[in-house]
Amino acid sequence: MPELPEVETILRGLLPKIKGQRINGVPEDGSKVFQMDPELLGLHLLGQVIRDLRRRAKYLIFDLERHRVIVHLGMTGQLTLRNPGKSDSDGFLRHPVTGLQRTRQHAPDRHTHFQIHLANGTSVLFRDVRKFGKVYLFDVLDGSAGVLFARLGPEPFSEDYTLKCFLERMGTRKLRIKSLLLDQRFIAGVGNIYADEALFEAGVYPGRRVRYLRKYEKVRIFKAVPDVLRKGIVAGGTTINDFVDSDGQVGGFQEQLNVYGREGERCYRCDSVIQKTVVGQRGTHYCPVCQKR
DNA sequence: AACCTTCCCTGATGGC
């Protein structure tokens, strides 16, 4: 489940390798991930130079000369680089001595929905098993890409992310705090893993109703969100099942998770048993002692 | 308007 740190990790890996490269071809498989006639993708992109690659929330934006290609990875989406001069590999083998993930690239398979062939011979591969991902194509002149982002809340690392605004926008809302953190209109980029981790760090039970939170609790949540996201970026993202960076490597933040995926294990802070429940139809992990109801 | 539920999709997992 690529969230902000995973998308940022992919961005940082891809950008230096593809910036300034001209596009040679874009084979695609006609999958439902395409939000346009998929044949238009190759037709329009052929010959254009990739000027820049940016991130907004969980979206990646490829800035070309005349178009923007915007990719959302959904649940299982992957964007990886492939160099035909190097050998491909399957699975996630770990180095037997160091335990570190070796860099490995993957050949296209039946879940690879498109490739962007670059002039230097390398390719960017988009693979998505569950096809919750989406690929958009916009003309750079008509500005219509804005509709995708119009309703998104502030980036957690931007100047727009202020305590004053955070508190005001919480207002007297009745929904559960975790559901609010997952709402991309409230904050952009938080998903299920980092919502649980942020609420653990803030010491707030995920099922609490926003209107009954104390101000100091809201302040702690305000700080915890960018804090856990930053740690996730530093660690290169979280790999539960599917996430790999642009070089096909797994992330490192799963080693630092305090609650997510730790049901039945001991809390590192107080030694009580981590619980799992459901909040807003999402699996939700918490420490019953560190996060009081 | 605010909030909640359903749906999309496939592979992994567990019960029998």
Added chain:
DNA sequence: TGCCATCAGGGAAGGT
């Protein structure tokens, strides 16, 4: 061993 049900969840759409 095989078969079927269940689960994972981002975000749009539909319902209350």
